[in-house]
Amino acid sequence: xxxxxxxxxxxxxTSILALxxxxxxxxxxxxxxxxxxxxxxxxxSGADFTVEFTNEGKYNxxxxxxxxxxxxxxxxWYSWMPLVRTSHPTLSETQRAIMYLDKAYKERKNxxxxxxxxxxxxxxxxxxxxxxxxxxxxxxxxxxVISFHDPV
Numbered sequence: 001x002x003x004x005x006x007x008x009x010x011x012x013x014t015s016i017l018a019l020x021x022x023x024x025x026x027x028x029x030x031x032x033x034x035x036x037x038x039x040x041x042x043x044x045s046g047a048d049f050t051v052e053f054t055n056e057g058k059y060n061x062x063x064x065x066x067x068x069x070x071x072x073x074x075x076x077w078y079s080w081m082p083l084v085r086t087s088h089p090t091l092s093e094t095q096r097a098i099m100y101l102d103k104a105y106k107e108r109k110n111x112x113x114x115x116x117x118x119x120x121x122x123x124x125x126x127x128x129x130x131x132x133x134x135x136x137x138x139x140x141x142x143x144x145v146i147s148f149h150d151p152v
Contacts, residue, residue, distance in 0.1 A: 032114025032144045033058065038065060040105035046070030046131075047098050049105070051113050059120065063127035068120065068147065070098070073132035087116060088148050089133040097134035097145045104143075112144025119147040 039050040052065040060066065072094050089097070104111045120129035131147040138144065 032112040032146060034110050035113040036108070036110050037101055037105040039067075040102055042098065042102065046072045046094070047101065049101055054110055059115070060127065066127040066129060068129050068131050069123070070094075070131045070134060070147075089135040093136075094134045097136040100136045100143060101134075101145055112139070112142055113147070114144065115147045115149075117148070118150040121149045 033053055034055045035051040035053055037049055038052050039048075041048045047070045048067065049070070050065055050067045053059075058064070072091060074091075100111070103109075116135075120131060122129055129147075131149055133148040134145055135148070136143065136145045
């Protein structure tokens with residue numbers, strides 16, 4: 001006689017493992033545009049800054065400039081699980097990106113600024129956004145900062 005309960009338990013465990021593995025391989029894409037930092041103020045939990053787009057790649061077509069309120073949030077709790085990895089930046093990655101934004105502001109240097117997944121969450125005002133973390137990097141000698149809000 002065939003025992004369906006054993007097979008269904010094995011299949012459900014296999015399905016769960018497959019879901020975990022494939023979900024870690026997928027992440028929402030992001031994009032960045034060239035911007036100038038017009039205002040920059042550090043605070044206890046992050047920074048507030050205003051960016052102005054210097055090219056056609058606007059985040060929101062209604063906003064030539066917008067304000068970002070960075071309030072760092074920890075890496076999600078599930079990131080410690082085996083085979084699960086989030087791309088949400090750590091506190092040290094966010095602090096490095098804040099230092100780079102500050103430097104770009106002081107030097108009046110254009111940088112790349114963008115988002116990953118849902119990296120900027122609009123406030124109740126049109127051209128104001130919240131961020132929960134930042135990461136920085138470079139691409140062919142062009143430095144950029146990427147904003148994160150919800151984990152990807």
